[in-house]
Amino acid sequence: MKKFNALILVVVFTLIGFVGAQAQRVESDSPLIGRWDLTINMTPDQIENLGLFRHGLMASDGFPGWLEVKLSGFSTLVGYYVGYEGSARPIAEIIYDAETDKYHFTIPPQWMNIDDLYFEFSLKDDKLSGYQMLAGNKLEWTGVRAPSLERKEPPVWGTPINLITENMDRWIIPANCKFKMIDGVMVNTESGGNLVSTQKFNDFKLSVEFRYPAGSNSGIYLRGRYEVQIEDSKGRTDLVSLGGIYGFIAPAVYAAKNPGEWQTYEITLVGRHVTVVLNGVEIISNRPIPGITGGSLDSKEGEPGAFQIQGDHGPVEFRKFVVTPSIN
Numbered sequence: 001m002k003k004f005n006a007l008i009l010v011v012v013f014t015l016i017g018f019v020g021a022q023a024q025r026v027e028s029d030s031p032l033i034g035r036w037d038l039t040i041n042m043t044p045d046q047i048e049n050l051g052l053f054r055h056g057l058m059a060s061d062g063f064p065g066w067l068e069v070k071l072s073g074f075s076t077l078v079g080y081y082v083g084y085e086g087s088a089r090p091i092a093e094i095i096y097d098a099e100t101d102k103y104h105f106t107i108p109p110q111w112m113n114i115d116d117l118y119f120e121f122s123l124k125d126d127k128l129s130g131y132q133m134l135a136g137n138k139l140e141w142t143g144v145r146a147p148s149l150e151r152k153e154p155p156v157w158g159t160p161i162n163l164i165t166e167n168m169d170r171w172i173i174p175a176n177c178k179f180k181m182i183d184g185v186m187v188n189t190e191s192g193g194n195l196v197s198t199q200k201f202n203d204f205k206l207s208v209e210f211r212y213p214a215g216s217n218s219g220i221y222l223r224g225r226y227e228v229q230i231e232d233s234k235g236r237t238d239l240v241s242l243g244g245i246y247g248f249i250a251p252a253v254y255a256a257k258n259p260g261e262w263q264t265y266e267i268t269l270v271g272r273h274v275t276v277v278l279n280g281v282e283i284i285s286n287r288p289i290p291g292i293t294g295g296s297l298d299s300k301e302g303e304p305g306a307f308q309i310q311g312d313h314g315p316v317e318f319r320k321f322v323v324t325p326s327i328n
Contacts (some may be wrong), residue, residue, distance in 0.1 A: 038065030087247025223305025
């Protein structure tokens with residue numbers, strides 16, 4: 001009897017191990033796993049219904065988005081999603097329907113008082129296509145794999161370029177612009193349009209001197225896609241505080257000065273890897289940025305991009321904005 005029971009246990013554990021191995025093999029091989037750059041299409045009526053604003057400087061083919069899919073355990077696909085606005089939001093589970101050969105997931109809203117967002121899509125020829133339901137609007141979208149942005153050799157730095165000039169001729173002046181030059185300082189007096197540099201860059205070093213009043217909020221978008229936060233963070237070191245890569249990378253330490261004081265950024269971006277020095281303190285050290293942040297100009301991560309300065313939140317001033325591009 002003991003031998004028989006032992007045999008049964010061996011068979012049971014063998015079956016459990018086989019099922020687990022099968023589940024792990026199938027899901028770990030899922031072609032959906034990875035990072036995806038999305039383009040979300042909206043009609044003029046949908047943009048108006050949702051109260052969104054396309055400031056004319058974004059890519060003309062749609063609003064940018066980003067999706068990451070990862071394996072959790074043996075058989076559950078999870079991930080993160082970034083839309084046109086807001087930070088990276090976790091996805092509890094991405095479900096695959098074998099009958100329809102489609103995936104779907106649901107996430108709660110972030111900055112809108114609406115029902116949960118529903119996403120449904122398919123994967124074919126290594127591209128995504130589907131739709132999302134957002135406040136009753138069906139928004140079609142497509143996705144391509146995000147590039148690795150791996151660099152094979154270290155950068156060779158070129159000549160520094162000063163982007164602050166008396167007539168602001170190195171920036172595209174947006175509608176409702178509130179930026180102006182005052183005694184050699186580029187000042188955003190109140191909430192208005194975003195500035196975008198006329199020149200685009202790949203890898204670079206950026207040296208900035210800035211200040212803001214109490215309670216204000218702004219940001220600098222590297223390549224127009226990755227926001228380095230400017231905010232009166234009041235002692236916080238989280239994913240949306242001063243010096244962080246919005247929603248992705250928190251500063252390691254608090255190095256901010258008081259509102260109203262001049263502060264400095266020394267930022268290096270090579271491929272995906274960013275280093276941020278705030279007021280002489282290294283707060284982010286050569287960390288990879290997973291994907292675009294909310295409010296980006298586009299999701300074309302493999303291309304050079306412009307700098308974007310956020311002007312649609314609060315007052316901010318810049319007296320230095322010097323970029324040293326890589327020439328290789």
